[in-house]
Amino acid sequence: MIPQDILKEVILSQRSSLEKRDLGVAREEKISLTENFAVVITGIRRCGKSTLLNQLLKKQKKGYYLNLEDPRLENFDISDFNKIEPIMVECYGDGGTYFFDEVQNVDKWEKFIRYLVDKKEKVVVTGSNASLLSSEFGTKLTGRYLKTTLFPFSFNEFASIRKGQPSIKLFEEYLFTGGFPEFVKTKNPEILHELLSDVVLKDIAVRFGIRNHVVLNRLAIYLITNAGKEFSYNSLKKLFGIKSVQSVIDYIDYFENAYLFFTVPRFDYSYKKQLISPKKVYTIDNGFSCNNSASFSKDLGRMLENAVFLNLRRAYSEILYFQEKNECDFLVKEREKIVLAMQVCYTFEEGNMQREIDGLMAALKKFDLKEGLIITYNQEDNFVVEGRKIKVIPAWKWMADKL
Helix, strand or coil: CCCHHHHHHHHHHHHHHHHHCCCCCCCCCCCCCECCEEEEEECCCCCCHHHHHHHHHHCCCCEEEEECCCHHHCCCCHHHHHHHHHHHHHHHCCCCEEEEECHHHCCCHHHHHHHHHHCCCCEEEEECCHHHHCCCCCCCCCCCEEEEECCCCCHHHHHHHCCCCCCHHHHHHHHHHCCCHHHHHHCCHHHHHHHHHHHHHHHHHHHHCCCCHHHHHHHHHHHHHCCCCEECHHHHHHHHCCCCHHHHHHHHHHHHHCCCEEEECECCCCHHHHHHCCEEEEECCHHHHHCCCCCHHHCHHHHHHHHHHHHHHHHCCCEEEEECCCEEEEEEEECCEEEEEEEECCCCCCCCHHHHHHHHHHHHHHCCCCEEEEEECCCCEEEEECCEEEEEEEHHHHHHCCC
């Protein structure tokens, strides 16, 4: 519990600091505020959620803002929310939109958000954990929230920051730099080192009571290093000497909930087989991976594949890979139907051409698709195989066209 005069002081100082901040580049996410739904913006730490909140706040006639990760609010609890309303109205007038940053830091916060929504107030909250939208959040606001997942800068947003049009030159930089706003501006690798530490320790180890920080951190580094490769829970259990497969499953789940990694299952019509088949892993950002693993940046093919996956994941929630006799890197599923098949290769040349075509064609035939994509670093072509159109597209051109 925090005294009311301290709360008022924090609210005023936070708002003053926020107004002095650079509004930054306009994000591609289109967010509409409504009195009937809470808007929930989730995403990894430092991907720009606070800046997006500031951009949204500046568009409102009146806005109330509170960052719940402020160390001065360490003892903030559910009862302190009741003091917020009169302070906000006193400072900024009646009828404002509520903005709560990193709301997951307060236990049972969802009760107050539901109270505001029921009062027809406009509410926007951010959080750095995907589970906010499942057991912790969804049960209290079922059907009463709109979700947006914010990623680090896309290639188009990166080009905007660099004040240039999308091009192969800018893409070369983006492939290694990634899109974390602070790192894009400063190129200071310590920002990304600290980010890994904060996610592993604060968002996972402390929250879930994991004592063996060393194994958790080693597992994270291993997954970063092996982005784009298959893994199985049992192989990770043996490799790291973890006591049970369930613990490995839990650790991977924690990483995913913190948006550090994404796992991609192998396609199978049997959901049970899909669950037990090896999965592929991809990381949240290429710059993050390059600066936390010495070997990741040496494999240009996997770097390109990771960047392509992230661009896909911004637009689609269900992505799989295909592997029977041949392999296809990505399938996109919408409403129980595969709608897109795609290969990724750094260079499309004689040595790998037939393999890439065979894998793509196997997927196209399996799901009766008329067209497939091969994403390359900077090659372009169009051709037809057995009546099916195949487009070879440079990644930077593909990313410049919004999905």
